[in-house]
């Protein structure tokens with residue numbers, strides 16, 4: 001019921017785009033381990049906001065990509081081979097964005113991940129992937145992530161059955177500039193248009209607030225999220241303000257993120273690793289002989305997989321078993337662990353888990369009891385000890401678990417996506433104000449510059465509202481460099497140098513020289529324009545040189561009434577700079593032209609009376625300067641060329657994937673056909689009536705033959721080969737199945753046909769009394785046709801009786817239906833012949849006035865009226881101003 005209302009309301013809310021099917025947008029919650037996708041889709045009959053489930057009907061998908069013998073696998077398929085090929089299934093890619101090679105290497109070792117990695121030219125990591133023929137390809141983190149995001153996009157499209165290009169992607173608050181830019185590039189590679197990145201806590205806050213009203217009271221809510229790899233606490237203030245809308249005062253709900261604090265390395269994974277280490281040690285002890293299972297990546301992959309399950313079991317039970325078949329060296333591993341032991345193994349993590357929430361409170365100056373609620377999200381918050389620890393800290397103020405721990409972020413993010421898209425209007429409004437996770441500074445450097453307060457300035461204070469535009473102006477004459485950096489007191493995890501972007505700005509030296517001889521009314525300045533996007537990415541967008549000049553110029557006297565003087569306005573020759581824009585005066589000339597000024601004012605009878613005066617003119621020139629990004633290091637964005645090449649590679653892989661899927665599907669079809677056909681032939685007695693024993697035998701032989709091929713040579717056959725074989729089998733099977741179908745269909749059709757002439761007689765009888773005007777010849781014609789139908793049936797039935805059931809049927813049920821239908825149509829058209837009207841002028845006039853120009857003189861008036869009616873009302877019901885909107 002509620003869902004239905006939701007569906008209706010959103011549907012009505014659409015401000016109908018010309019192409020409604022393009023109004024689907026998605027949100028992607030890209031976690032360290034998992035991927036969740038939600039779709040906002042306005043297609044009738046679908047839930048407006050829903051989770052896109054994967055091919056295994058799961059609501060979350062492993063964020064994995066694997067390469068195995070020429071095949072790329074994604075999601076569940078990749079997860080399926082993790083234990084066998086731990087070196088080929090790439091995981092935790094999100095956490096490697098913007099990191100140096102060394103950092104990633106260290107991380108991989110700690111996680112027992114045996115990936116083959118090398119350092120790329122940026123100093124970031126590149127994955128070495130070798131195919132069966134020994135060809136090596138290198139993939140960046142962005143490329144592999146692009147594949148995963150592309151898969152997320154496919155899920156969205158498969159789920160909604162429409163093209164979904166726009167998406168909001170959620171990121172952890174601690175993501176720095178390099179991570180955010182890298183993720184956007186990865187999405188770009190996948191062909192996804194990122195409407196915006198959204199901080200995870202904002203997604204959760206949106207989901208929390210969308211169905212609440214804060215006009216009766218504002219509140220502070222803390223969102224505590226512990227996911228697979230990290231945790232954070234975000235303090236969010238929900239309130240309402242009054243606004244005028246269509247002249248009415250309405251209350252608008254909103255939230256503002258006040259603060260967010262995190263631990264980028266504390267997550268469910270930290271606990272799992274403790275278990276892994278514990279069990280590995282136990283196994284080593286069980287086996288003895290100095291065996292170290294930790295040295296075997298395969299064994300560790302198996303162990304890690306089982307440990308996840310053990311941890312889950314421990315959330316609900318006080319004891320959990322672990323069992324891994326042939327963990328190492330064909331030895332099975334079996335053990336148990338108590339919850340108590342688990343909690344002891346993670347002893348130091350419990351206090352650490354409180355740190356983000358403590359920090360958030362401390363920095364806000366709020367006391368625990370001023371917090372309205374602490375909402376838990378993220379899979380790892382299901383761990384009982386963690387909840388107990390939080391509970392203990394919060395005292396009587398309990399924990400709230402109103403939100404879906406797994407899906408709150410992706411669902412909330414989808415609301416943001418809908419809000420940002422053009423085609424969708426949400427009736428329920430919730431204003432969102434999030435801020436920059438980091439304080440950001442700008443630093444200028446150049447030959448002319450003395451380092452002081454003016455060359456290093458705070459540009460974005462921490463938690464500054466997203467999006468924002470910033471402007472800085474500095475007195476400067478020479479080309480210079482701009483660096484953007486984090487405030488040094490808080491850096492993103494793993495970042496060692498605060499500078500995250502560098503730009504070389506040029507053109508200022510030239511501009512200064514060019515104007516140096518002029519009467520400058522103020523020193524030359526550089527104006528810098530920055531933007532901090534909704535995604536939290538800061539960039540230098542534009543730099544202008546600003547040159548202000550005051551000069552005396554001679555101008556014709558204003559009120560000189562020289563009638564026939566052609567005051568040729570001198571050519572505007574702005575020296576070399578085409579891009580120079582002049583603000584104050586179009587009449588500006590270069591010096592050379594200025595000298596000729598008097599000569600240029602020419603001729604005509606009144607030349608002699610020409611008078612000029614001197615005026616002090618103030619002009620401002622803005623010269624756009626050239627900006628070249630020179631960022632270096634692992635956070636350096638991929639070049640245009642690299643991106644183009646990567647995109648090509650990715651599309652190639654997608655094509656191969658599609659081909660592989662098609663092959664699998666065709667193979668499946670062939671298998672299915674063989675199986676079901678054999679079963680039918682062997683079990684249904686009806687087939688004996690329509691096929692000879694020989695025929696069946698040879699067909700089954702043929703089926704067996706192809707089946708044999710399927711499991712031998714056909715194992716790795718191409719799509720085409722499967723298709724060809726299926727076609728050849730169908731060539732034999734189709735006529736048989738057709739006869740089989742006709743066996744029952746034909747008698748049914750005949751029954752219908754035989755009944756009709758009787759019905760027709762009744763109709764004709766009715767006409768005689770009710771519609772005496774019907775032309776006799778037309779009535780006779782249909783009666784004649786009915787007789788013809790009867791004799792056709794007699795003839796065909798006799799023929800069919802003579803024929804064997806094994807040959808092609810003499811006639812088909814379809815032919816019978818067609819004949820009956822044709823006759824019925826004819827009867828209907830006779831029935832529609834209108835009563836002739838008395839012939840009068842008046843009636844002619846009125847018939848001329850029929851505005852229904854298309855109608856073929858009233859032949860089908862009723863039918864037409866109906867169709868126009870239904871169309872018309874459909875249009876009318878689309879309420880353009882939306883006053884009938886339901887609430888979401």
Ligand SMILES: *[C@@H]1O[C@H](CO)[C@@H](O)[C@H](O)[C@H]1NC(C)=O
Nearest residue numbers: 131132133134135136137652
């Ligand atoms: C390696 O790849 C290149 C280009 O993709 C291809 O031309 C070449 O045949 C491959 N080599 C082998 C041994 O497959």
Ligand SMILES: *[C@@H]1O[C@H](CO)[C@@H](O)[C@H](O)[C@H]1NC(C)=O
Nearest residue numbers: 211212213214215216217251
């Ligand atoms: C707001 O408070 C008033 C009075 O306390 C109550 O009648 C009203 O239902 C409340 N509105 C909401 C939206 O909670």
Ligand SMILES: *[C@@H]1O[C@H](CO)[C@@H](O)[C@H](O)[C@H]1NC(C)=O
Nearest residue numbers: 206415416419430431432433
């Ligand atoms: C939706 O858009 C409006 C207008 O741009 C903005 O004020 C509001 O904060 C947005 N809300 C969300 C949840 O994106």
Ligand SMILES: *[C@@H]1O[C@H](CO)[C@@H](O)[C@H](O)[C@H]1NC(C)=O
Nearest residue numbers: 519520521549550551552616
């Ligand atoms: C230069 O500009 C100042 C005003 O800024 C003006 O007073 C002065 O006359 C100008 N000098 C020349 C040579 O144009």
Ligand SMILES: *[C@@H]1O[C@H](CO)[C@@H](O)[C@H](O)[C@H]1NC(C)=O
Nearest residue numbers: 557558559560561562609611
């Ligand atoms: C132009 O000059 C004449 C006298 O020369 C004066 O009467 C008139 O008001 C002036 N017009 C304007 C618009 O200044």
Ligand SMILES: *[C@@H]1O[C@H](CO)[C@@H](O)[C@H](O)[C@H]1NC(C)=O
Nearest residue numbers: 562563564565566603604605
């Ligand atoms: C300018 O003078 C020419 C002849 O010299 C004359 O033909 C023309 O009409 C004049 N134009 C105006 C606007 O007075």
Ligand SMILES: *[C@@H]1O[C@H](CO)[C@@H](O)[C@H](O)[C@H]1NC(C)=O
Nearest residue numbers: 567568569570571572593600
């Ligand atoms: C403007 O420039 C064009 C071409 O450079 C030239 O033909 C023309 O005479 C110039 N006009 C004036 C008023 O200088």
Ligand SMILES: *[C@@H]1O[C@H](CO)[C@@H](O)[C@H](O)[C@H]1NC(C)=O
Nearest residue numbers: 577578579580624625626627
């Ligand atoms: C002005 O500069 C921009 C980039 O700096 C360039 O794309 C544009 O073509 C230039 N315009 C002209 C008229 O030179």
Ligand SMILES: *[C@@H]1O[C@H](CO)[C@@H](O)[C@H](O)[C@H]1NC(C)=O
Nearest residue numbers: 841843844845846847848849
């Ligand atoms: C009716 O329409 C025909 C052609 O459509 C026209 O020739 C005739 O004059 C019209 N008669 C009247 C009464 O409008």
